[in-house]
Amino acid sequence: MNLEDFKDIKSLLSEPKNIAIVSHRNPDGDAYGSSLALYHYLLKFNHQVTVVSPNDCPAFLKWLPAQDKIVIFEKDEQKGIKILEAADIIFTLDFNALHRVGIKMQGVLEKVKPIFIMIDHHQQPDDYAKYAYVDPKVCSTCQMVYQFLKKLDHLEFIDINVGTCLYAGILTDTGSFRFPSTTSLTHKIVAHLIDLGVNGATIYNNIHNVNTYDSLQLLGRALKNMRVVNKYHTAYITLSQRDLLDFNFKKGDTEGVVNYALSIKNIIFAAIFIEDKKQKIIKISFRSVGNFSVNDFSRNHFNGGGHINAAGGKSDESLNDAVANFLNILPTYQEDLKQSYEK
Numbered sequence: 001m002n003l004e005d006f007k008d009i010k011s012l013l014s015e016p017k018n019i020a021i022v023s024h025r026n027p028d029g030d031a032y033g034s035s036l037a038l039y040h041y042l043l044k045f046n047h048q049v050t051v052v053s054p055n056d057c058p059a060f061l062k063w064l065p066a067q068d069k070i071v072i073f074e075k076d077e078q079k080g081i082k083i084l085e086a087a088d089i090i091f092t093l094d095f096n097a098l099h100r101v102g103i104k105m106q107g108v109l110e111k112v113k114p115i116f117i118m119i120d121h122h123q124q125p126d127d128y129a130k131y132a133y134v135d136p137k138v139c140s141t142c143q144m145v146y147q148f149l150k151k152l153d154h155l156e157f158i159d160i161n162v163g164t165c166l167y168a169g170i171l172t173d174t175g176s177f178r179f180p181s182t183t184s185l186t187h188k189i190v191a192h193l194i195d196l197g198v199n200g201a202t203i204y205n206n207i208h209n210v211n212t213y214d215s216l217q218l219l220g221r222a223l224k225n226m227r228v229v230n231k232y233h234t235a236y237i238t239l240s241q242r243d244l245l246d247f248n249f250k251k252g253d254t255e256g257v258v259n260y261a262l263s264i265k266n267i268i269f270a271a272i273f274i275e276d277k278k279q280k281i282i283k284i285s286f287r288s289v290g291n292f293s294v295n296d297f298s299r300n301h302f303n304g305g306g307h308i309n310a311a312g313g314k315s316d317e318s319l320n321d322a323v324a325n326f327l328n329i330l331p332t333y334q335e336d337l338k339q340s341y342e343k
């Protein structure tokens with residue numbers, strides 16, 4: 001996006017508008033953090049603003065300021081449709097392809113004719129948005145929102161609510177400032193937020209210290225189910241519907257579990273396969289270290305995508321077949337995995 005585009009957007013937002021902010025299905029900290037940060041910012045200009053989310057978030061995000069104002073499309077479809085139809089502007093945050101909102105909401109978004117503004121950090125964006133502020137090198141959509149406000153010369157409108165939401169998304173998408181996407185700019189932004197009064201320690205606690213006995217037992221099962229394929233520097237985890245039921249699975253309980261597979265020495269490619277009988281799919285998360293692209297891997301074989309080192313995907317097969325398929329594909333990546341490992 002060039003300077004003219006930012007000028008256009010600034011003038012567009014200078015008059016009160018009907019605005020919807022849309023996040024992706026199965027929202028994470030960055031999706032809700034960025035959406036709610038933008039929400040709190042836009043409210044200062046007397047816009048009519050609503051965040052519409054395809055489905056609900058895990059419990060560890062329920063404390064985010066104004067999270068309770070989010071309209072959950074899956075729960076209140078008529079209300080969701082009305083808001084999307086009435087919007088002059090729709091921001092889509094933390095995703096870049098309309099199918100990421102689920103089939104019903106996608107249908108609505110494809111019919112309505114607002115001005116679409118995409119703010120995102122994933123690779124290979126679709127071209128539905130009039131304005132697309134996208135940088136796949138940036139750690140999080142929350143950092144993109146901060147930079148967006150900077151381009152509008154509106155950093156002064158970051159208050160404690162905006163700042164708290166931005167911090168939450170940066171924290172979660174950088175794995176608590178550990179991933180290589182964390183740059184000095186990320187730390188400068190976070191330092192600014194702390195200077196504004198944002199409490200990083202409380203946010204960390206709210207997000208991470210939320211285990212239950214059951215969720216830790218489920219983690220134990222996941223680690224037990226883990227398999228290592230040394231030849232390909234790969235480790236994978238499976239969780240069947242039975243495993244989830246055994247430990248009273250709640251949304252969010254499997255968050256971050258795949259990273260345990262990646263933490264093994266000499267492992268650079270990790271996957272977790274989670275059976276979802278209700279949706280009749282196997283939901284897969286891929287992670288890598290180095291230059292092995294799980295975005296490409298997932299796009300090519302598992303109907304998904306994301307970033308170089310973190311991507312999601314799905315399979316319509318059974319859990320066993322999805323894993324067998326994965327193991328069949330692995331040898332074709334032997335050279336890539338080896339090279340990435342040796343780098």
Ligand code: 5GP
Pocket residue numbers: 094097284285286303304305306307310311312313314
């Ligand atoms: P997760 O494995 O945590 O669900 O997702 C990892 C990353 O990949 C996130 O940035 C997420 O937005 C993205 N992602 C997850 N599932 C999909 C998918 O089905 N398609 C695409 N394009 N990206 C996905």
Ligand code: MN
Pocket residue numbers: 030031094121139140141173
């Ligand atoms: Mn993100």
